[in-house]
Amino acid sequence: MRIAVVEDDDFYRRYLQHIIELIASYHVTCFKDGAEFLDSSVKEFDVVSLDYSLPDLTCEELIKQLRLKGIRSSIIVVSAQEDVSTAVQLLKNGVFNYVVKGDDTKEHLHNTLRHLSERVNLEKEIEHLSDAVYSKYNFRSLIKGGSQEIERVFAKMNKAISSNITVSISGETGTGKELVAKAIHYNSVFANKPFVAVNMAAIPVELIETELFGHEKGAFTGADQQRIGKFEEANGGTLFLDEVGELPVPMQAKLLRVLQEREVVRVGANKPIKLKLRIIVATHKDLNKEVEKGNFRNDLLYRILGLPIHVPPLRERKSDIYSLAKHFSDEFSQENEIEPKLISKAAKIKLMRYPWPGNVRELKAVIELATILADANTIEEKDITLNSTSSVSDLLLEEKTLREYTNAIIQHSLIKNNGNVVRVAEKLDVGKSTIYRLIKNGEVKLN
């Protein structure tokens, strides 16, 4: 910790320097008056020990000048002045402690510096963590890929961070909607305030209202204490309503009111609480279709639509599959302190051909398993264990012609049966010659 001692009395300045430097981690620089100190590189000091009665500037003036320069160093005033009101006033003005020059100055100063040291370390840790959070939620370090599709997502995210517009994120499960929401939050003006995520599908219907809006003590049986809701918790920051399409219709009216009025009333209370926050919603459902079906209110849809961001499914950004797979493998290797793995050509082809119904989340799980299963330093085709629970509806997510669907089914079956054409022909009840013809034409591949 770097400490400036500003003291005009030579004897006491030397004395303070010596007692502070008794603690090895403290480095002291001495100044004989306020002007000499202000002319120095004041920003370098974590702590400033100030004499109350300097010849050129009063302590208050010096503190004021430091604050005007934007110096946030902690200040200790060391003085022979024992006037309590002076000390109280200085403490009110942000001085960390007031140490009287007396019999136990050394002990008081050491205690004060120890407390300050803990605080300075905590502040540095917070600063470090803030940088880490920023870096973690930096778009490109968070969302991997360089495809045009993902670049379009980044462009929309950039639009979102420069305002407080409501953002609606759509995309299939596993595409990373929550990551997009977090990245918007941590790169926006709301970054220093909370990011609160609520998954509507995970809350029992009867608890949604109190979960979102909070309740007063005694509002209902079992409400034995007051509870603040997610809206209040996120006030000043960002509220992320995930799976908003799952919200029951009666609750949609209440949510609409809160979004329109920008205020919330806890269950059992009368007084509204003003809200200033950004709302980000996400859903894997097509809300327009839900409106048509009567499952979602039209007016709420318009209210939450804001800036729509569609996160494309992995199969629509195939060029990102390999880079994502390599990233997840490297990340997993590093976390588990194992050698990083290469991905063989055959394994890569297998990854590229798969439709990834579970998207990035599924790819991550598959790659982590493959990294463990790989015997040598390369992930081989056999190490890639694809999910056999992919449903027909997943396949139908892809907009293909009947012929393309047929080929996809044959291809899938060939992969599953390790390229055994006879077994695939039997299982799918198609002629072997049909499969061989498709292979010959390049419409399906054996490896």
Add this chain to the structure above:
Amino acid sequence: MEKLYDLSEIREMSGNDESFLKEMIELFVTNNTQYLEELNLALKSSDWKQVKFFAHKIKPSILVVHANGLKQTIMDLNEYSGKQTNMDQIPVLITKLNEELPVLCAELKKEIK
């Protein structure tokens, strides 16, 4: 005769570093000789603000060398001149300082010979 001061704190915290002790005593003597002169001038001109200022300057070093015989004198002088109470006592206290502080300085100087 009982010593007018106690340097054990300075000795202990410096690890019996004689050069540090010498430096501290020299600073003590130089500064306080000058402060005492200024204090007398301030008394002559009845400038109580300056009396307070120099009493305030002398006080911390008296405490560091544990010159207990002068401790109460300098504390009272500091308080009376600051609050401007017991004004009749101020010249008495300064006279005592004039008598005892030079003796204290002379005794301290012997430590570093």
